[in-house]
Structures are given as C-alpha cells and as structure tokens.
Amino acid sequence: MSADKEPGSGPTATDEKHLSTKLQxxxxxxxxxxxxxxxxxxxxxxxxxxxSQWRSVYADGVISKERPKARVVYEPSYLQMTKDEGSSSAIIGRRSFKAFNRQTDQANAEVESRLRSQQAEREEEKMAIDDLAMAKSLAGKKRDPQEVVSLRERNVQSKRSRV
The missing domain is CATH 1.20.5 (Single alpha-helices involved in coiled-coils or other helix-helix interfaces)
Structure with a gap:
C-alpha cells in the first residue's frame, strides 16, 4: 500500500483520522x-x-518543606470608630427619606434617643462626685483640683465595679 490515496480505495493505516469541517x-x-x-x-x-525559577540544592540533598510562618504585627489605628457615639451613622439598616416609611423613621428615632440617653448618663457619671468627697470639699478643706478629679475617677470606677 502506498501513502498516496487512490480513488475508490478505503482508508489505510497510515491515514490520520480527522473530524469533518462541518462538525468542527x-x-x-x-x-x-x-x-x-x-x-x-x-x-x-x-x-x-x-x-525559570531558581532552586537551591543543599549538601545533604534535603530541602525542608516547612516555610517560616508570616509574622503579622497589629497596630491599632489612631482613629477609633465606635458605633455608640450617638450619631445617626451608628444606626445600621434600612433608611427612610422624607417620611416615606414611618415605621423605619420611628425605629431610627427610638435608637437615636436611646443612644443620646446613654451618652448623657456617661457624661453624668464623669461629673458625679460621691457623697464623701462632696462632704470633704464642703467642710472647708481646700482641695487641689487634681485631687477632686482623681476622686471623681475613683468614684466612677467604684460605681462600675458595683454594677
């Protein structure tokens, strides 16, 4: 058999099989x-x-598969973003504009009022002086302003420990 095809002869073993052009x-x-x-x-x-990558070959021929773990150091940001600062941006969820959805407006108003009251309570705690410190200051003893501030701080800490 020859490599040339003769008209009328069938496929030979040397012919490659191809897909038809219609199928392709x-x-x-x-x-x-x-x-x-x-x-x-x-x-x-x-x-x-x-x-193209370089490979190092050691004298003993063993390359450890363990790679040193990456060491991540966390440094806090200078800006502290807290959710409870009393702003309307602390409210997460649905929004309503121009009184379109009254239920959402009411829920947002409740959350805002709660946040404002919590912040007002925190401010009161900062300014509150316990009875003993007030009695000493009114008893005629002159106190240093720093001492009064430290008394306030101790008072706030003692109130927090009670709760």
Whole structure:
C-alpha cells in the first residue's frame, strides 16, 4: 500500500483520522477547541515558569518543606470608630427619606434617643462626685483640683465595679 490515496480505495493505516469541517464548525466543538488551546497555553506557561525559577540544592540533598510562618504585627489605628457615639451613622439598616416609611423613621428615632440617653448618663457619671468627697470639699478643706478629679475617677470606677 502506498501513502498516496487512490480513488475508490478505503482508508489505510497510515491515514490520520480527522473530524469533518462541518462538525468542527459547530459552536460546541469550537468552544472545546478554544478550551484545549487555553489549557495547553497554561501548561506551557507553568512549565516555563518552573524552569525559570531558581532552586537551591543543599549538601545533604534535603530541602525542608516547612516555610517560616508570616509574622503579622497589629497596630491599632489612631482613629477609633465606635458605633455608640450617638450619631445617626451608628444606626445600621434600612433608611427612610422624607417620611416615606414611618415605621423605619420611628425605629431610627427610638435608637437615636436611646443612644443620646446613654451618652448623657456617661457624661453624668464623669461629673458625679460621691457623697464623701462632696462632704470633704464642703467642710472647708481646700482641695487641689487634681485631687477632686482623681476622686471623681475613683468614684466612677467604684460605681462600675458595683454594677
């Protein structure tokens, strides 16, 4: 048998099998051919990258697979963003503009009033002086302003420990 095809003769063992052009022109065949090309390009790229990387060879021939773990250092920001600062931005969730949704407006108003009252209570605690400190200051003993501030701080701490 020869490599040349004779008219009327069947396929020979040396002939390569190919898909018909009609089958190759179908969309699903084109997509699979494109995927095959992309996969081949990725494999080639990986091989080129792995060939270009340097590898160190130790005298004993053993390279430890353990890499040193990354050490992350956390540094707090100078800005402290807290949710309970009493602003309307602390309210998370739905919004209503120009009284479109009254239920949402009422819920937002309740949350805002609660936040304002909590902040007012905190301010009162800062300014409150316990009875003993007030009695001493009114008894005629002149106190240093720093001492009064330290008494306030102790008072606030003692109230917090009671709660």
């Amino acid at each position: 022109s179908m969309k699903f065949m084109q997509r699979s051919a494109d995927r095959a090309k992309v996969d081949a390009e990725k494999k080639l790229e990986k091989r080129l990258i792995s060939e």
